[in-house]
Amino acid sequence: MNSTIxxxxxxxxxxxxxxxxxxxxxxxxxxxxxxxxxxxxYQSNAALGLSKQLKQAPRAIAEKIIQHLKIEDIxxxxxxxxxxxxxxTIKPEYLEAQVNSIQTDPRVGISPxxxxxxxxxxxxxxxxxxxxxxxxxRSTIIGDCIARILxxxxxxxxxxxxxxxxxxxxxxLIAYLREVCPEALTTANAVDLGNLVEFYRKAKKRxxxxxxxxxxxxxxxxxxxxxxxxxxxxxxxxxxxxxxxFQVIYNLLDVKVTERGESFYNPLLPDVVExxxxxxxxxxxxGAQCVFLEGFxxxxxQPLPLIVQKSGGGYNYATTDLAALRYxxxxxxxxxxxxxxxxxxxxxxxxxxQVAKRAGWIPDNVELVHVPFGLVLxxxxxxxxxxxxxxxxxxDLLDEAIDRARADLESRLKDENRQESExxxxxxxxVIGISxxxxxxxxxxxxxNYVFSxxxxxxxxxxxxxxxxxxxxxxxxxxxxxxxxxEQLQKDAKVLLQExxxxxLAKHLLQLSEVLKNIEQxxxxxxxxxxxxxxxxxxxxxxEECDVLKAEEPQRSSxxxxxxxxxxxxxxxxxxxxxxxxxxx
Ligand code: ARG
Numbered sequence: 001m002n003s004t005i006x007x008x009x010x011x012x013x014x015x016x017x018x019x020x021x022x023x024x025x026x027x028x029x030x031x032x033x034x035x036x037x038x039x040x041x042y043q044s045n046a047a048l049g050l051s052k053q054l055k056q057a058p059r060a061i062a063e064k065i066i067q068h069l070k071i072e073d074i075x076x077x078x079x080x081x082x083x084x085x086x087x088x089t090i091k092p093e094y095l096e097a098q099v100n101s102i103q104t105d106p107r108v109g110i111s112p113x114x115x116x117x118x119x120x121x122x123x124x125x126x127x128x129x130x131x132x133x134x135x136x137x138r139s140t141i142i143g144d145c146i147a148r149i150l151x152x153x154x155x156x157x158x159x160x161x162x163x164x165x166x167x168x169x170x171x172x173l174i175a176y177l178r179e180v181c182p183e184a185l186t187t188a189n190a191v192d193l194g195n196l197v198e199f200y201r202k203a204k205k206r207x208x209x210x211x212x213x214x215x216x217x218x219x220x221x222x223x224x225x226x227x228x229x230x231x232x233x234x235x236x237x238x239x240x241x242x243x244x245x246f247q248v249i250y251n252l253l254d255v256k257v258t259e260r261g262e263s264f265y266n267p268l269l270p271d272v273v274e275x276x277x278x279x280x281x282x283x284x285x286x287g288a289q290c291v292f293l294e295g296f297x298x299x300x301x302q303p304l305p306l307i308v309q310k311s312g313g314g315y316n317y318a319t320t321d322l323a324a325l326r327y328x329x330x331x332x333x334x335x336x337x338x339x340x341x342x343x344x345x346x347x348x349x350x351x352x353x354q355v356a357k358r359a360g361w362i363p364d365n366v367e368l369v370h371v372p373f374g375l376v377l378x379x380x381x382x383x384x385x386x387x388x389x390x391x392x393x394x395x396d397l398l399d400e401a402i403d404r405a406r407a408d409l410e411s412r413l414k415d416e417n418r419q420e421s422e423x424x425x426x427x428x429x430x431v432i433g434i435s436x437x438x439x440x441x442x443x444x445x446x447x448x449n450y451v452f453s454x455x456x457x458x459x460x461x462x463x464x465x466x467x468x469x470x471x472x473x474x475x476x477x478x479x480x481x482x483x484x485x486x487e488q489l490q491k492d493a494k495v496l497l498q499e500x501x502x503x504x505l506a507k508h509l510l511q512l513s514e515v516l517k518n519i520e521q522x523x524x525x526x527x528x529x530x531x532x533x534x535x536x537x538x539x540x541x542x543x544e545e546c547d548v549l550k551a552e553e554p555q556r557s558s559x560x561x562x563x564x565x566x567x568x569x570x571x572x573x574x575x576x577x578x579x580x581x582x583x584x585x
Contacts (some may be wrong), residue, residue: 002111003513004090004098005031005042007074012044015068020054033511039081040089041507047084058084092497095506099495102509103561108569110513112154120158120328121147123340124250124257127164128242129173129200132249133391134376134384134452135342141441141578142373143340144255145525148576153520158258158332162324163246165239165261168314169200171221174234175213176203178220184237185230196241197393252398252434254578265323269315272322273308279359287311291355296347306351321352325368326361336367338523343372343447371523374449376441384452402433404454405466409585428585432458432466435579439465442577443529463533465579468570471536473585474543475567479560482549486564493557495565501542505562508538509569516576525577532573539566 002010012029030045047062054061062084069078076089102109123143126132143159151157176199177184206213224231243259250257273289276282281291283305290305298304308319328334339349349370356362378384386392406429413420440457443464444450460466479486497503508531515531518524548559571581 003517004074004094004510005033005514008042008071008088011069011071011074012046012065014070015065016046018068019064020050024050033514034087037504039085040079040087042088042090044086044088047086051084062086090507092503095503095510096495096497098510099497099506099562099565103495103565104490106568108512108565108572109510110152110516112152116154116156117335118156118158118333119150119336119338120160120332120334121150121338121340122160122162122324123147123338124255125162125164125341126242126246128239128261129169129196130164131197131391132246132394134394134397137249137394137397137437138342138373138376138441138446139340140249140253140255140257141438142371142446142525143338144253144257144578145438145442145528145576146338146340146371146523148578149516149519149525149528152576153516158328158334159256160328161257161259161261163242163259163261165242166263166266166320168218168221170224170235170238171217171219172203172207173200173238174224174231175217175220176206177234177238179206185234196238196245249394249398252395253438254434254580262317262320265320265327268323268327269319272319272326273315276308276322276355276359281355281358282308291358293351293354294358295354296351306355308355318348318352318355321348322356322361325352325356329361329363329366335365336369338369338371340371340373343374346370346372369523371446373446374444377449377451379451379453381451398434398437401437401454401458402429404458405429405433405436408432408458424584428582431580431582432469432585435465435469435574438578439468439529442525443533445524445526463529468532468536468574469579469582469585471539472567472570472574472581473583475539475563475570476583478548478563479567482560484560486560489557489560489564493554493561495561496554496558498555499542499546501538501545502559502562505535505538505542505566508535509562509565512569512573528573528576532570532577535566535570535573539563 009029009031012031013025013027016024016027016029027046027050030049031042032045034040034043044065047058047065050056050061051058059080062080065086066078066080071078071088074091074094076091079087081087098109121143123146124136124140126136147157147159180202207217220231224235239261273282276289276291282289283292284290285305285307288305288307288311289309290307292303292305294303296304306318307316308322309315325337328337339345341349349368353362353368353370356368362368376384384392406425409425409429409432413425436454436457440452441450456462457464458466460470478484495506497506512531515527519527542562546555546559548556548563550556551559574581
């Protein structure tokens with residue numbers, strides 16, 4: 001099924017051709033949802049845009065468009081407003097038909113993409129032996145949400161975890177491991193290294209304090225790169241330990257991502273440099289191999305180089321990304337590659353994309369997108385830190401969210417005099433705690449920084465996960481109270497829209513497909529949060545104004561179906577945010 005707005009767009013295009021000729025076939029009807037319900041449901045600004053070209057007054061153009069606009073089955077008579085806007089109001093009969101057509105559809109009317117695109121989503125991507133910090137949390141949550149939306153749309157998505165598992169820091173780590181735990185390099189048994197972040201800190205301290213150790217660390221890098229068996233083993237040990245720690249977080253967040261770390265591209269790095277040399281882009285600068293960038297300059301105004309091979313022969317983060325790009329395009333056959341990292345890496349990606357394009361490595365059908373996001377701030381508006389000033393451990397942060405959700409729940413149960421099993425309490429607390437953290441992140445425009453506040457995100461009021469989860473559980477409780485068999489109801493009854501609140505709710509229900517379409521383009525998950533928040537508010541308004549279980553037939557059945565579609569839409573929308581619903585809470 002095409003969304004209403006798509007159908008209207010087609011009708012407008014036909015009217016434009018009928019009114020002004022085939023030259024106008026490509027004109028954008030500039031249809032948008034009306035900013036205010038008093039102007040109807042949709043508005044077209046096409047007439048204003050055409051005024052110059054047609055040398056006519058916009059209102060006259062609007063009149064002509066309307067004369068040719070065949071939308072009687074969708075809309076009431078269009079109205080011209082102000083300088084020449086065309087205002088459209090959807091007919092209740094049309095809405096009814098649309099809502100009835102999605103009644104039993106598990107996809108609530110959203111059709112899957114006709115030609116699935118191969119998409120790589122590069123997200124999460126923490127660094128081995130280093131802290132997985134709140135920046136990685138944002139990347140994990142946003143990246144997972146984007147992947148879920150594209151997967152739902154039917155795209156062929158490859159979720160990739162570009163973990164930092166290679167680089168000079170391993171020299172230091174392995175050298176330190178050799179000192180404190182030599183058996184780790186020789187025995188076949190797994191060795192538990194304990195807290196890796198602590199281990200990294202100690203190794204770094206040792207490195208900073210002792211010059212001979214620095215030399216050993218440098219030799220260790222060379223050994224690792226040349227494939228020395230015990231060095232490889234130590235490296236693997238470190239990676240495995242990190243992997244286990246990351247997996248705890250992924251399990252808690254219910255996130256799936258395939259690891260393909262930097263080391264994977266290692267054998268491909270010399271080719272990147274060689275092939276760049278063939279394109280003539282490569283230049284030597286102070287012994288380093290680099291490409292001078294267009295549009296980037298240093299403080300002195302000189303063009304900035306992107307170094308792909310250091311003077312000592314080592315490669316960079318950027319070299320690996322160039323290799324990864326080629327691999328994703330030519331081996332994975334990606335048509336769209338999405339990178340989810342903090343805004344601080346915007347230049348890095350712009351530079352890598354530029355070099356790859358100038359080298360001719362990016363076919364015309366491939367789109368490269370960096371999806372940046374802002375910082376997570378503490379309530380003091382500074383970068384989020386623990387009270388003692390250290391970076392916040394993700395596991396601690398998620399555990400605290402769950403603990404707080406549990407405390408809130410327990411006091412609510414007490415107030416309501418409810419007895420629930422430990423299993424119920426533990427599950428509800430976990431779902432609410434994790435959802436609250438995810439939703440607080442996703443509901444912000446990702447480009448801005450946001451303030452992390454447990455109190456706000458766990459509140460039952462406002463644009464929060466608990467509010468939406470509660471709205472869902474409440475709708476489900478209506479069905480339970482009335483002992484409703486929704487499957488039977490869908491067979492026997494139809495939706496009838498009479499009251500304003502019913503019309504408003506139905507119109508909103510039908511807008512999800514348009515919202516998702518926009519997100520597929522601009523990759524802004526907060527649009528989905530806004531949609532779901534509005535949906536809950538519109539539902540609550542409907543439920544306040546219209547009797548459901550107490551209504552007479554045929555309204556009773558009709559309204560119950562509206563409840564069910566709302567619940568299913570909420571559940572679907574939340575699942576795309578990576579949020580599980582609760583039937584009771
Ligand atoms: N490991 C990097 C970091 O922690 C993020 C990697 C992002 N992906 C990429 N292809 N560069 O900052």
